[in-house]
Amino acid sequence: MAVYRASAAGSQYVAKKITPHSNFDYQRKLQDSVASSPHVRAVIDTVPKHRLFVFPYLTNRLLQFDNKTLSLAQKKSILKRVLLGLADLHNNCTLHTDIKPNNIMMNCEAGPSEDVVALKGCVSGNEIWRTPETWARAAQNTPSDVFSFAILSIYAVTDIMVFYVSESERKGEEPWRTILRRHVSYFGDLPGLEGLFNHIGNEENPYYAPLLEMTPSSNADNPRKPFSLWRDDTLDPVFKDLVGKMTGLYPPKRITAREALKHPWFYGVGDV
Template sequence: MAESYTGSTGTVYTVETVLQDKGPPHGRVFLARDGRRPVVLKEIAQVWDLRRDMYARTIDSPHVRKLLDTVPAHKIFVFEYLNEDLLKLTWKKLPSPILRSILKTGLRGLASLHEKDIVHTDVKADNFLVQIALDDDPSKIRLEKVELGDLEDSAPIPNGQSLVGAQLGNDMWRSPEAHAMGPIKTPSDMFSFGIVCLFAMTQVLPFEVDVDKLEPGIEKPVVIMERQLSYFADEDTLEGLLEYLGESNQFVQLFRVLKSGFGDHQPRRPFALWQGLDVENEDAFRDLVVKLTNFDPTKRLTASQALQHEWFRDVRDISST
C-alpha cells in the first residue's frame, strides 16, 4: 500500500517515488499526488518552524517557490512539482532564448528576495526550477514557469547585518567570501548567479573539481579558491575582498598565499579574456559575468542592476504569467 500523508489543509498526499534520500541529517524528498496533480513532499529535519516562517515571508515574492501545504506531524513541506531545473536543461542545450528567459525570470525571483533583505545563500543552477513543455522541434518548446527554490537555508539580514562563521552554499557555486565564512550578504548571491549564467550559456562548470585526481594534501576548497582568483580577481578587487573580510579573518592569509602562486610559470586566466564563448551578444555577456563576479563584494551588480543590464535587454521573461 502506498505511503500517504495528510496536510494541514486536509489534503491527502500519496507518495509515488523517492526523488532524493541523502540520509540523516538530511530529509527525504518525495514525488506524490494530491488526487489531481503531482506535488513534491520535502522532509525538513531541522529548524522546521524557522524554515516554514521563511516561506511565509516570501509568499508574495514573484518567481520564488511557494509553500502549498505542510504536514506538521512529519515535518514535511508540500510544493508544486515542476518538471525540470536549469542544471538538467543546460545539458540538453536548449535554444539560447529559452535559457536567457530562465535566467532573467529567476533573477527576478532573487531580486524580490533581496528587496526583503533576504539572502538565499544557495544560488545554483538546480535551484532554478522550471516547468517546460519539451518538443522534438526546438521552436515548439514552451516555457511555462520559473521559480527560485530551496529557500530552507535563506536568511533575513536586516539593517546591514551579515552572516558569518559558516561556508554556506554549494562549493561549486559559492562566492569567495562564503568560502571565507563571511561576511555573507546579498552580493554573495550575485556572485553565485554569475556562475549560474556562465554555466547555463557555455556548459562550463569553472569550479568543478575531480577529487580523485587531486594530489595528496591538496584540498578541494583550496583548488576552487585558486581558480576564483585566476578567473575573476585582479589586484584591486582582491584587496577589496580582503578589506571586506578584515585582517582577523583566517582566510585572508590563504588568499594572499594563493595569489603569490601566480606568475609566468602559472599565469592567471581572467574570464574577461576568455575567447570562443559562443554566446549570443558575447561582449555584453562577458561584461555581465565580470560585473556579477567582481571579487570585491561591494562592487558587484545588485539583482535590480543586473535586470537592467544590456545582455538581458529585450529578453523575454514570464513575469506576467
C-alpha cells in the first residue's frame, strides 16, 4: 500500500492508495461506519479516480515514546482512549486485527485541551501482539482485539513486550513455539486451554499438537509463570486483574472492550 503525505490550507494529511484487489466502496463503507468516533482515525476524504483514502495527519505513535517519561495517569488516559476506539469499532461489528503501539497515533502538537489519541489501521496482526487463536489459524472475533489490547497495555505500563523473543531466547527453535509457550505460561490454565482446543476445532490443525505439549501437566520441569504472580513496581493487583480478564486463552471468556472500560483500573480517567 502506497502512503503519501500531503498538505492543504496549512493542514497536514496522509493519503493511502488502496490496492487493486481491495473493494474500494466496501472499504469506504467500513470507514464511514466509524467516522463519528473521535478515537478512530477514519477517512475524511477520498479520491476514487486514484483509489486514495485521505486521513488526518497525526504527529506521533505510542512506540516513539519513552514509556518512562509518561506518568501512570497519562498512560491510563492513552489506553482508555484506545479502548474507546476499539469499543466503537466493535459496536459496528468491525475488527481491527492489528492492535500494537505503532498503530496508536497521537497529535503531540495539539494543546492540552485538544490532545488527540486515535486508533489507526486494520491489517494483519504482528507476531509480538498476536493472539493464540490467530497463531492457530482459528476463527478471530472481537475478543482477539481485546487480547491484543491487553498485551499493548502491559507494554504501555511496564515497557515490557511480553512476546518479544531474542535470538538467544529461541534456543534454535522457531519463534512461534517460544511465543506460544509464553501464551500458555503467562495466561493459560487447563480450562482456558481446553476451551482453546475446542475453538481450534480439530487435531489436524498443525498447532494442536504443539499446544498440547505446552499444557501445565506436560511441563513439570518448566513451570508456568502466571502474569497474576508477576512482581514489578509498575504492576498493581487491579491492573493484573484487568489484564487477566482480557487474556483468557478461550476467546469467549474474555471481557468485551465496553466491559473493560468499566473496570476499576480506569476509575477516575475521564468519562466513559
